[in-house]
Amino acid sequence: MxxxxxxxxxxxxxxxxxxxxxxxxxxxxxxxxxxxxxxxxxxxxxxxxxxxxxxxxxxxxxxxxxxxxxxxxxxxxxxxxxxxxxxxxxxxxxxxxxxxxxxxxxxxxxxxxxxxxxxxxxxxxxxxxxxxxxxxxxKDYDDRRRRQAEGIESAKQQGRFKGRQPDKEKHRRILELRRQGNSIRKTADLIGCSPATVQRAERLAAEGQQ
Incomplete structure (x- = not known):
């Protein structure tokens, strides 16, 4: 079968x-x-x-x-x-x-x-x-990558490019749930994100970037 x-x-x-x-x-x-x-x-x-x-x-x-x-x-x-x-x-x-x-x-x-x-x-x-x-x-992947590179280059030339910024509100809620004792998997399920996002929020917090 x-x-x-x-x-x-x-x-x-x-x-x-x-x-x-x-x-x-x-x-x-x-x-x-x-x-x-x-x-x-x-x-x-x-x-x-x-x-x-x-x-x-x-x-x-x-x-x-x-x-x-x-x-x-x-x-x-x-x-x-x-x-x-x-x-x-x-x-x-x-x-x-x-x-x-x-x-x-x-x-x-x-x-x-x-x-x-x-x-x-x-x-x-x-x-x-x-x-x-x-x-x-x-083709869709290649087109999106090309448009992204063109947008970044344009933003750099205009002095507006800051790179990808974290979702601070999402990260705040993640950290709060972790402080409450929830596991990484449980926190991810409650927030509706991946476990990797939970770990990233904790890493940025530890580095003082939150």
Whole structure:
């Protein structure tokens, strides 16, 4: 029996990577399935080496499903890195299901008898569309990086660039919850942020930057 393994990713420590968990749980349930393992991390999708993604690949068995909210949660990789990841998943016998790619949803219906030719055709269409969405995701990443660099350069020339500033109100609430004895994970859940954000707030406070 194939296992459903959900992968959740956010780009920065200030984002909640587990935000889409309930949506993925509902999606799996609607297809008569249950997520057996969750892999959550805060890393750029343009980074080929990701701890939780690698753990998923190590844990998975042939025929398992990698479930994601959107293709860009899995990849904003360059073409070469995406081809490498796609090849590793194919070699492991994994199938990717993305909520934003309807052609991939058939992989959730394990156990259904199907026409072998039709299944191969669907896989081919799905692979093509997955490649297209991966390319769009990378282009969006490159465009945002370019616009960000242009904005920073413009701000520097005008003497307005101060770098990214911490959310002082959020950090104040984090520190208050930690003083009350809440764990890092509990504080992150109450605030709606990642554990890394809690640790960052405490580090800045210790450095006297709060």
């Amino acid at each position: 194939a296992s459903i393994r959900a992968y959740l990713r956010a780009s920065t420590a200030d984002q909640d990577a587990s935000r889409a968990r309930s949506a993925l749980e509902s999606f799996a349930s609607e297809h008569g399935q249950q997520v057996v393992s969750w892999y959550t991390e805060n890393e750029s999708g343009a980074k080929a080496s990701r701890t939780e993604l690698q753990r998923l690949l190590d844990d998975a068995n042939h025929g398992d499903v990698v479930l994601v909210e959107q293709v860009d949660r899995l990849t904003r990789l360059s073409r070469a890195d995406w081809d490498s990841l796609k090849g590793a998943m194919k070699d492991a016998g994994l199938r990717v299901v993305s909520m934003d790619l309807p052609t991939s949803h058939a992989a959730m219906r394990t156990g259904e008898a199907g026409d072998g030719f039709t299944e191969r055709m669907l896989d081919a269409v799905n692979d093509m569309l997955m490649d297209m969405l991966a390319a769009v995701s990378r």
